[in-house]
Amino acid sequence: MFEGLKKLFRHDIPDDDEVLNAKKGEIEDEIRNVLLESDVSFEAVEAIENDIRKRVDRIKKISKSTLMGIVRDSIRDVLVASKFDLDILGVTEKPYVILFLGINGTGKTTTIAKVAKYLKDAGKRSVISASDTFRAGAIDQIAILGDRVGVKVIRHEHGSDPSAVAFDAIEHARARGLDYVLIDSAGRMQTNKNLVDEMKKIKRVSKPNLTVLVLDSMVGQDALNQAETFLKETGFDAIILTKLDTDAKGGSLLSIVMSMKKPVLFLCTGQGMDDIVRFDPEWYLQKIFS
Ligand SMILES: Nc1nc2c(ncn2[C@@H]2O[C@H](COP(=O)(O)OP(=O)(O)OP(=O)(O)O)[C@@H](O)[C@H]2O)c(=O)[nH]1
Ligand SMILES: [Mg+2]
Secondary structure (H helix, E strand, O other), rough: HHHHHHHOOOOOOOOOHHHHOOHHHHHHHHHHHHHHOOOOOOHHHHHHHHHHHHHHOOOOOOOOOHHHHHHHHHHHHHHOOOOOOOOOOOOOOOOOOEEEEOOOOOOOHHHHHHHHHHHHOOOOOOOOEEOOOOOOHHHHHHHHHHHOOEEEEOOOOOOHHHHHHHHHHHHHHHHHHEEEEOOOOOOOOOOOOOHHHHHHHHHHHOOOOOOEEEEEEEEEOOHHHHHHHHHHHOOOOEEEEEEEOOOOOOHHHHHHHHHOOOOOOEOOOOOOOOOOOEHHHHHHHHHOOO
């Protein structure tokens, strides 16, 4: 994971201060190239580069370790802006309703099971609403995952109204004093008018405390454009990025964070139920700089 960006300091950056100062421009170019080669978007590279330049210009004599610190700080600054301030485990509304949206196959259903386990491990009680009643097999999929993590799944028939399932799940949570309701939804393309209307209806009926967009970190600009469409149609509060384990280069997280300008709640790093971490810039920096 992230091998591309790990190259940032494997290049022969001189340890000698004098040489390093003489080569400042060259080294800045080198950093820029590594970022671009690692699929960091142009926009994000510009932001990081400008920041690096400003910091470097303030320093008369630069050593390799100060330079490493500067690059690290610049990347951190881009990421910190997208930190999700809300402590999902400390919310007071009960039940706290989270609606998961996203285009086809981004990992919504898997992520819901992971989040359910994450909450359970923290001593919280949840119920899952199998509100993807559209795709054949979706209800069984979430039911199996719910079983695996030991969290109840409220389900109706295939083809039934997804909002009604969500309504029942919320009632179920209320009656039992559960802490969270996690609502799955059918993957959709922005062009699918029925599904977009359905999504709006789920939102209207379930009045989620939090709406999250689940994004596959590897699908690039296309997915981001689709997300923008979601933004217009329904609005969402935060992002969950999946499949970071498949990002060999490492730039996708930075690019998405920079382009979406929305807080990131979780990062998913595999198909296992524990492959989920709260978004934390330090986690990412450690992966790159260690
Ligand atoms: N490597 C990897 N695979 C993942 C991750 N999250 C989900 N997947 C896989 O991605 C595929 C699709 O996941 P789903 O959870 O079914 O995605 P979805 O968004 O619910 O799909 P639809 O309901 O069809 O729209 C499955 O094979 C998952 O195992 C992840 O973080 N890393
Ligand atoms: Mg699904």
